[in-house]
Amino acid sequence: MSGQNEVTARRRDQRRLPLGNWERALLLMLLVLTIGLILGVPGFYPGFGGFLALTENFLPFGLVALGLTTVILTGGIDLSVGAVAGLSAVIMATLWSEFHVSIWVSAVIGVVAGAGLGLINGLIITRLRTEPLIATLATSFIYGSIATALAGDNPPSGFPNAFNLLGTGAIGGILPFQIVLFAILALIFSALISRSTFGRKVVTIGYNTEAARYSGIRVARIVTASYVISGTMAAIAGIVLAAYYSAVRSDMGDLLLLSTITTVVLGGVSIFGGEGSIAGVVIAVLLLGMLRQGMLIAGFSDMVTTMLTGAILLAAIATKNLFAGRGSGLSMLLGRLRRSPVLQASR
Numbered sequence: 335m336s337g338q339n340e341v342t343a344r345r346r347d348q349r350r351l352p353l354g355n356w357e358r359a360l361l362l363m364l365l366v367l368t369i370g371l372i373l374g375v376p377g378f379y380p381g382f383g384g385f386l387a388l389t390e391n392f393l394p395f396g397l398v399a400l401g402l403t404t405v406i407l408t409g410g411i412d413l414s415v416g417a418v419a420g421l422s423a424v425i426m427a428t429l430w431s432e433f434h435v436s437i438w439v440s441a442v443i444g445v446v447a448g449a450g451l452g453l454i455n456g457l458i459i460t461r462l463r464t465e466p467l468i469a470t471l472a473t474s475f476i477y478g479s480i481a482t483a484l485a486g487d488n489p490p491s492g493f494p495n496a497f498n499l500l501g502t503g504a505i506g507g508i509l510p511f512q513i514v515l516f517a518i519l520a521l522i523f524s525a526l527i528s529r530s531t532f533g534r535k536v537v538t539i540g541y542n543t544e545a546a547r548y549s550g551i552r553v554a555r556i557v558t559a560s561y562v563i564s565g566t567m568a569a570i571a572g573i574v575l576a577a578y579y580s581a582v583r584s585d586m587g588d589l590l591l592l593s594t595i596t597t598v599v600l601g602g603v604s605i606f607g608g609e610g611s612i613a614g615v616v617i618a619v620l621l622l623g624m625l626r627q628g629m630l631i632a633g634f635s636d637m638v639t640t641m642l643t644g645a646i647l648l649a650a651i652a653t654k655n656l657f658a659g660r661g662s663g664l665s666m667l668l669g670r671l672r673r674s675p676v677l678q679a680s681r
Contacts, residue, residue, distance in 0.1 A: 356602040360617040367621065371628035378631050383508045390502060390578060392623030393512045394419075394571040396616070398590050399597040400523045401567025403615050404560040406598055407527070409540040409607025410466040412564045414455060415594060417477035419572030419587030422448040424481045426573060427490035427582040437497045445569045451477060452565020456558030481584035491581035501578030512574060516619075519567075524612040536560060540607025592640070596647040597622055605651060622646070 372379045379385050398415050405412045426444030429435040435443070451473070458469045504510045527533035535556050538546045547553050571590065576582045601618035603610025622643070629639050 357611065357614045357617060360601070360614060360621060364617055364621045364624070367628070368624055371624065375628050375632045378628055383504070386508065386510055386513065387504070388627045389516075389620075389623065390510050390512050391627055392593075392619070393510075393516045394574050394578070395590060395593045395597060395623065396516050396619035397519065397571040397574065398568050398594040399601070399615050399619055400519055400612070401564040402594050403523070403598050403601070403603055403610065403612065404527070404536060405466075405564045406603050406605065407536050407540045407607055407610060408557050408560050409543065410459065410557065410560070411470065411595075412452075412455065412561060412568075413467065413470040413591060414451070414474035414477055415564060415568040416587035416590040417474040417481065418448050418451045418565050418568040419575065419590055420582075420584050421451065421477045421481040421484075421572075422569035423572035423576040423582045423586060424484045424489070424584055427493075427576060428484050430493070431490035437494055441497070441573050444573055445566060448569020448572070449562050449566040452562040452568075453558065455565065456561035459561070460554035460558050478584065485582065485584040489582050489584070491579075493577065493580050498577050498580045501574050501576070501580075515574070519570075520612060520616050527612055532556070532559070537608055540604075540609075542608070589640075592647070593622065593626075593643055596643050596650065599647060599654065600650040602654070604654065 378388075398419065402412055402415060422444040425447045426437075426440040429440040429443060430437045455470055455473055458464050458473070459466050462469075500511055500515075502510075505514065527536065535546070535551050538549070538551060539553055539556055543553060568587070568590070572587055575586055579586070597618045598610075598615055599605055600622065601610065601615035603615065626639050626643070629642070630636070
């Protein structure tokens with residue numbers, strides 16, 4: 335009972351912290367940032383349709399973040415998402431250009447290939463008992479090299495217009511297809527993580543792997559499935575990027591990794607696993623995406639925005655550890671102080 339009371343008190347203390355609810359804090363930051371950019375950066379709001387079109391520049395990052403969230407919730411990491419996105423897109427383009435397979439069939443095969451690459455990651459980690467960091471770092475080099483070999487010196491480009499609409503088209507000329515795709519997948523992932531047995535098992539594994547194993551959860555199977563999901567979402571992001579540019583490159587997914595990890599952590603998902611929500615990740619996607627687009631429109635270089643992304647990642651991890659860590663950092667300190675006999679006697 336004492337352990338249960340400790341957990342209850344800890345959660346109560348976390349809710350009383352100055353940051354409040356993490357998702358609400360992010361939402362407030364998003365609103366303030368968006369209003370500030372609209373008022374302070376000329377050209378940031380070129381009309382409602384043009385404003386929504388800005389999301390086409392960063393929603394592929396959000397697609398990867400949804401899949402990566404599942405992996406990080408288990409306590410793992412997937413450093414191969416960029417390489418998987420690039421290789422899946424190159425496979426699709428090669429099938430279309432070299433073997434004259436329908437672009438839509440090629441896209442489906444590319445997504446299946448991404449799932450297969452994620453399966454390889456999961457099996458290496460669970461069957462060979464390799465640390466996720468090392469395993470996915472190694473496979474990222476392997477997948478990237480294969481993509482470079484397949485793409486060659488003249489990567490395929492000029493996809494059919496109907497396919498390119500996936501990246502640049504909009505319903506009624508206003509609502510981008512990317513937003514629709516991202517919204518549907520975000521709802522699916524929200525239900526998967528928060529309302530399904532699979533999601534509960536994912537969170538349990540991330541919170542305490544040994545306890546999950548002793549409770550009868552097939553840890554290896556769930557962890558492997560999470561990497562398959564991550565690979566699938568990375569492949570979908572690669573396909574969307576190919577449609578957006580109407581071209582592929584073997585390194586087109588290189589920029590995805592840092593931004594997606596930053597997004598997931600900023601969204602409130604613990605880098606140690608077991609804590610976080612899809613809602614927070616979705617808000618973080620919009621927050622980081624709008625910030626990046628605002629800085630680029632304001633004239634800042636891509637190097638500066640990348641440096642800021644790294645700084646945000648460090649700040650997000652530090653803040654979560656201090657204020658919302660799993661019973662550690664400032665939250666634990668404040669909780670102990672509030673429950674101390676001296677402080678109770680002084681009230």
